[in-house]
Amino acid sequence: MVPAALLVAWFFGARWIDQPWLYPSPVRVADQLAHPLRDHFGLGSLADNTLISLVRVLIGFTLAALLGVTLGLGLGCVSALRGLFEPLVEILRPLCPIAWLPFAIAVFKLQTLPQLFGVAHSRTIFDHVQLGMIFILFWGGFFPIFTCTLDGVRGVRRNYLSLARMLGAGPWQRFLHVFLPASLPMILTGFRQGLGLCWFVIIAAEMLPGSDSGIGYLLLYAADLCAMDVVIASMVIIGVIGALLNFTMRATMQAFLRWHGKEI
């Protein structure tokens, strides 16, 4: 109801103002969305650029997930390590991932993922995956995943550990059969938050120097050329993809964890 009303208001508002280069009609935006393979300004289509952004995000997120979970589990189980890393974590956590950009460009230049493996041009989508972007995405995804995992491990009820111990579980078995499953809900919550934040960060990162593609880049490029229909179409895509990522993560969680939220 509300979206429909907004759409109608937008339609008539745009017609009344009659400056389509600034306030395009929803019909023109819908036309762009209906033709996702149409090339824009030689930068590729909406679909191409969305895919590029998604691939970047998935690679950065995977890296963040691997390190976040490993460090979260490690620091959660070994309190001595925790004291060692805590000050560092507290300083790095509030740092906006975008603030790493100059550093990322200084270190990685514009090197792409295939170039890391000695391939100058792989002629695949990975030619658009710059190491600097991955680095920034990593910082976006790492902290929610790390923090959630750490909290998950530290929140494991001592009773479960005592029970496991009494049933003959050694330290490694307690890790595998108690710490890990008991903190899995929190780890997956971290994944959901981390993936959402990565999607947030990539759009911003693509608008900054050093970028040449991606849905965020296309959005800003179109804005410079006053192609507001493409801008708004990009915004719609960014929102929908974000919602889909969130929904997928939540569904995965529910499928995995029938017992979650029902601790006894």
Place this chain on the structure above:
Amino acid sequence: MSATDPNKSSPTSDQVLIARQVNKTFFSTSGDKVEALRAVDLSVGRGEFVVLIGPTGCGKTTLLNILGGLDSPDGGEIRFAPGFRREDGLAYVFQHYTLFPWRKLLANVAFGLQMRGVPRRRRNARARDLLQRVGLADFERAYPHELSGGMRQRVALAQALAVEPSVLLMDEPFGALDDATRKDLQQLLIDLWQTTSMSVLFVTHNIDEAVILASRICVLSGRPGRVVQDIPVSLPRPRDHLAQPFTDRLLIVRQALYSDT
């Protein structure tokens, strides 16, 4: 300390577990000293059903945790029968959180066997058999949260029995259950205990429960906990809790509990 004298402290052939002169003191968060146990002597015979009874906060759970190796004593010693190893000779049923919520019932019961490296097929067969014996054969694919409190404690019992312990430690396992369910589970426990050679050390503060279950009752004093009386209960089973000998025992236990405080 003279407790190292082997003649005095080694369990005799019919004893599986001996605690001698066990002390334990805690420090509360405000820094106060809390003496939980003072010079506790306790022994559990082979196949015996010992009930530890005492007022709330007398250190019953602390003593059980020390015997189970979950806590260490400040003084005194714990001895086991020769050849007995804590890791595979003991099982523990807690009052709460007795099951892993992320495991289905079958996997919960099979946990101990899985930790011992028993192959899946064999441990599942054994777990199935035990679930049947506690009356939950149809629930092997259920999760703990889908069960009532009484059913969960049945599973907990099966889980503990799966590892064939020589001593089963139980910390007020039926404390949170309603009366009828509690009676059912007491009967089930007695039935299971009678079909094995295991010993049970059972903590409760319910006098009726103590006399129903025990072959011997150890009465602990209020804090700091000491064993103030050892009361053998040789009534025939099943026990009629309305019969005169039963109520006589109740009275003796009650007197022992209240004479101290």
